Amino acid sequence: MKQSQKGEFYGQTNTTINLEGITLTDTVYTHDKVDWHYHKNAYFTFILQGNVIEGNKKEIYNCSAGDLLFHNWQEPHYNIKPKGFTRGFHIEIEEKWLSELDFKTKDLQGSIKIADPDLKFLLYKIFRETKENESSTLLSIQTLLLETLSKMIHHQKNNSQKKPNWVSELNNILNDQFSDSLSLDYLSKQLHIHPVHLSRDFSKYFNSGLGEYIRKIKIQKSLELISQKKLDLTAIAFECGFSDQSHFTRCFKEINGITPSQYRKILLD
Numbered sequence: 001m002k003q004s005q006k007g008e009f010y011g012q013t014n015t016t017i018n019l020e021g022i023t024l025t026d027t028v029y030t031h032d033k034v035d036w037h038y039h040k041n042a043y044f045t046f047i048l049q050g051n052v053i054e055g056n057k058k059e060i061y062n063c064s065a066g067d068l069l070f071h072n073w074q075e076p077h078y079n080i081k082p083k084g085f086t087r088g089f090h091i092e093i094e095e096k097w098l099s100e101l102d103f104k105t106k107d108l109q110g111s112i113k114i115a116d117p118d119l120k121f122l123l124y125k126i127f128r129e130t131k132e133n134e135s136s137t138l139l140s141i142q143t144l145l146l147e148t149l150s151k152m153i154h155h156q157k158n159n160s161q162k163k164p165n166w167v168s169e170l171n172n173i174l175n176d177q178f179s180d181s182l183s184l185d186y187l188s189k190q191l192h193i194h195p196v197h198l199s200r201d202f203s204k205y206f207n208s209g210l211g212e213y214i215r216k217i218k219i220q221k222s223l224e225l226i227s228q229k230k231l232d233l234t235a236i237a238f239e240c241g242f243s244d245q246s247h248f249t250r251c252f253k254e255i256n257g258i259t260p261s262q263y264r265k266i267l268l269d
Contacts, residue, residue: 001076002037006092010034010079017130019138021097022145024130029086034079038071042108043092044148045069046123048267049227050086054079056111066224068114068123070152075111089127091145103149108156115171116155117216118207121255122148124223128258131266166191166198167205178217179241184210218242219255226264233260 007016011029023041029052045054047067054061054069056077061069071077073095098108114120122144129140169191174182188195202210218240225236237248252260 002035003074004037004039006040006094008039009088009090011088015130019141021094021100022141023090023092023094024126024141025090025092026127026130027088027090029079029081029088031079032081036076036078038074038076039092040073041092041094042073042098043071043090044123045071046089046091046120046127048087048089048127050084051082052079052086052088053082058110059113061113063113064224065227066120066220068120069111070108070114071111072108077111089123089130091123091126093145093149098149101146103153108149108153114152116151117213117220119148119151119155120220120223121216122151124256124263128263128266163205166193170198170202171206174214174217178214178221179239182214215251216255219252222248222252222260223263226260227267229268233264236260 007013007018007023007025009025009027009029010031011027013025013027015024015026017024026048029050045068047063047065049065051062051064054063054077056071056075061067063069126141126144126148129137129144132140170187173187173190184195184199188198191198199210202213206213208216222236222240225231225239226233231239233248234245237245240248242248242251249259249261252258252263256263258266
């Protein structure tokens with residue numbers, strides 16, 4: 001089985017940035033299929049544009065723009081690229097860098113598709129930092145990456161604990177119906193739990209309030225659509241359940257620090 005070396009991905013690499021124990025690459029995928037392989041270093045893959053199918057020993061992931069994957073070092077997997085343009089942003093992390101900061105590789109197990117919107121937003125911020133040519137860029141990337149890893153480990157530990165069935169059911173409802181006008185009464189009836197119980201315990205399992213979490217899902221969906229040049233921002237706002245473009249822009253900037261048009265310019269320039 002082939003081992004990919006540092007900075008090696010299957011396609012046309014537009015940019016490679018080598019920092020202290022961290023390698024960041026922006027790659028256009030050009031191979032229709034990449035057979036089983038593994039990478040020398042642990043790394044994140046963040047899909048910026050297009051689609052890719054990735055399989056490992058346990059699962060197969062259908063990924064589109066905005067999806068985030070993590071592989072610990074030497075985790076075997078394969079890739080299939082459907083027709084069309086696909087581009088990924090990768091962050092490789094050398095084991096020495098992790099150990100110096102007292103992160104144990106055993107805390108970052110396997111190959112996983114990360115669903116948490118907060119972690120995705122952190123990866124967008126890291127990607128954005130690579131477009132800045134400032135003296136603080138290295139510090140910003142290191143800080144954001146440490147925050148990402150800390151939250152990821154915390155979430156993995158929480159996910160290993162038993163949760164009530166309604167938590168996963170609610171997450172499915174919110175991700176499927178995020179553009180609808182959801183009410184506490186409706187959700188409580190769907191889950192067969194009391195509204196007070198749902199309202200009180202939601203933040204315990206989702207790390208934010210109910211309304212805030214729904215907004216994050218909407219913005220997460222918009223990030224996928226922004227990568228498609230054919231859609232204007234007004235259409236994206238309505239598709240994601242916002243009442244108008246100004247509301248969409250306000251929420252997007254609150255979460256990501258820039259407007260949707262500014263992000264599209266960074267992504268597509």
